[in-house]
Amino acid sequence: MTVRTRFAPSPTGYLHIGGARTALYCWLQARHRGGQFILRVEDTDRERSTDAAVQAILDGMQWLGLAWDEGPVFQTARMDRYREVATGLIAAGKAYRCWCSRERLDALRAQALAAGAKPRYDGHCRTHAEPVPGITPVIRFRNPDAGTVVFDDRVKGRIEWSNSELDDLVIFRSDGYPTYNFAVVVDDIDMRITDVIRGDDHVNNTPRQINIYAALGAPVPDFAHLPMILGADGQKLSKRHGALGVMQYRDDGYLPHALLNYLVRLGWSHGDQEIFTLSEMIALFDIADVNKAASRFDLAKLGWLNQHYLKTDDPVALAPEFAWHLRAAGIDPATGPAPADVIVALRDRVQTLKEMAARARIWYAPIAQWDARAVEKHLRAEGAATLLAAAHAALAALPAWSPESVHGAIERVAATQDVGMGKVAQPLRVAITGTAVSPSIEHTIYLAGRDEALRRIDVALARATAPG
RNA sequence: GCUCCCUUCGUCUAGUGGCCCAGGACACCGCCCUCUCAAGGCGGGAACACGAGUUCGAGUCUCGUAGGGAGCACCA
Numbered sequence: 046m047t048v049r050t051r052f053a054p055s056p057t058g059y060l061h062i063g064g065a066r067t068a069l070y071c072w073l074q075a076r077h078r079g080g081q082f083i084l085r086v087e088d089t090d091r092e093r094s095t096d097a098a099v100q101a102i103l104d105g106m107q108w109l110g111l112a113w114d115e116g117p118v119f120q121t122a123r124m125d126r127y128r129e130v131a132t133g134l135i136a137a138g139k140a141y142r143c144w145c146s147r148e149r150l151d152a153l154r155a156q157a158l159a160a161g162a163k164p165r166y167d168g169h170c171r172t173h174a175e176p177v178p179g180i181t182p183v184i185r186f187r188n189p190d191a192g193t194v195v196f197d198d199r200v201k202g203r204i205e206w207s208n209s210e211l212d213d214l215v216i217f218r219s220d221g222y223p224t225y226n227f228a229v230v231v232d233d234i235d236m237r238i239t240d241v242i243r244g245d246d247h248v249n250n251t252p253r254q255i256n257i258y259a260a261l262g263a264p265v266p267d268f269a270h271l272p273m274i275l276g277a278d279g280q281k282l283s284k285r286h287g288a289l290g291v292m293q294y295r296d297d298g299y300l301p302h303a304l305l306n307y308l309v310r311l312g313w314s315h316g317d318q319e320i321f322t323l324s325e326m327i328a329l330f331d332i333a334d335v336n337k338a339a340s341r342f343d344l345a346k347l348g349w350l351n352q353h354y355l356k357t358d359d360p361v362a363l364a365p366e367f368a369w370h371l372r373a374a375g376i377d378p379a380t381g382p383a384p385a386d387v388i389v390a391l392r393d394r395v396q397t398l399k400e401m402a403a404r405a406r407i408w409y410a411p412i413a414q415w416d417a418r419a420v421e422k423h424l425r426a427e428g429a430a431t432l433l434a435a436a437h438a439a440l441a442a443l444p445a446w447s448p449e450s451v452h453g454a455i456e457r458v459a460a461t462q463d464v465g466m467g468k469v470a471q472p473l474r475v476a477i478t479g480t481a482v483s484p485s486i487e488h489t490i491y492l493a494g495r496d497e498a499l500r501r502i503d504v505a506l507a508r509a510t511a512p513g
Numbered sequence: 514g515c516u517c518c519c520u521u522c523g524u525c526u527a528g529u530g531g532c533c534c535a536g537g538a539c540a541c542c543g544c545c546c547u548c549u550c551a552a553g554g555c556g557g558g559a560a561c562a563c564g565a566g567u568u569c570g571a572g573u574c575u576c577g578u579a580g581g582g583a584g585c586a587c588c589a
Contacts, residue, residue, distance in 0.1 A: 057589080
């Protein structure tokens, strides 16, 4: 039997980090086993579902590269089917209509709570159904009264549930929409899902869903419940923790495969391996190796991974994404050096493309601000003017313009003037960038372009020698 | 309150009864390298929640305690 997994978000917000990991694990499981990955949109909550959220989820999935084989299937497009199945259940005596009022239900709940028990529906309408004029009844599933439900969760292990803990849940609301627990089961059966991989906030739903499978005479799929992802403070992830939507990570300068690599290791491991290419993930991923406990989101480690990929990926391949960030920062890539060259100069110094874009500004726009301390220390230093002038001449005379040739020129200036590299590099750094910190001096100068570099050295020379 | 689940360095984790006085990675600290900042190299501190039990032997098995989480909706 070919493996079929599905990711089934409800479109009430963007694709957050927890959902992205669930989607990744579903996708990996399908790819690893040579099966299919289906995307289903659980939009039966008409109050909270929005088209914008659907789009946000699709965008997030696409950016991450989690391609689905079927879908997106919208539950709202399957209403007739849910109704058909529910009607069948009623006909078979496995479900019934219920007219119980909200008041009666509330009273029941309060009573149970007061008695220190778990609130459960008492099954009143199983036998005493009294149609109330003008009221559309809900449909309840007739849950078995006795026995236990046992399932072998692929990550949590064996879980056993007594049917006495379960009650007759509503499977169809009075507004004509099916409830979650019912729609998922009908969908998972119809879509022939073999592996249900979802957040562990659903373990409690699983026994009642299994009972529905049984009532429908359908085979029960494998279940794997993933532990939660918490914020760095160990609290449930929320808006307080900042960037939540996956697309926010793009805006913040993270690479999709860096995020994927981070996510795959968060709660799953393969020995001591930290770095995984997509194909390694697919080859090595096993749902059985997923951890049981919740884990915390650690931005520092994501940053480390992101930089790892900035350093090891082909700069040319990274260039389009970097150019996107330059534009996002209000920089026109056409007004300066090739983005790929900038990546080479900065990738050892930043963890994100966003930081990189910010630092790249000096090569695309004039120096906006001079660091007074740097000017004082390096530009107005003893001999700085002489060195700048010598560098200017050496750079102007260079037959070819490349990081290597620039490096050679600076080295020759240092040798000729009989000073260390630092003595000539620092004034030049301030001349080109206005600050004492930048990439290696040859890249700093190279990226400015010869004309602009010489122009800036001229300006710096004036500052170096100006009185005061 | 009830039911279910979870518990190894600050964080992510390795560990499936002896190979573990617990290994790796991120973070942190130190040293080296060095044109600044980084990156890199080398080194360091840092954990089996607690208590019983089973066993020749327990991070690994059992029970209890504590702490954390989820669910108990006509929300998904």
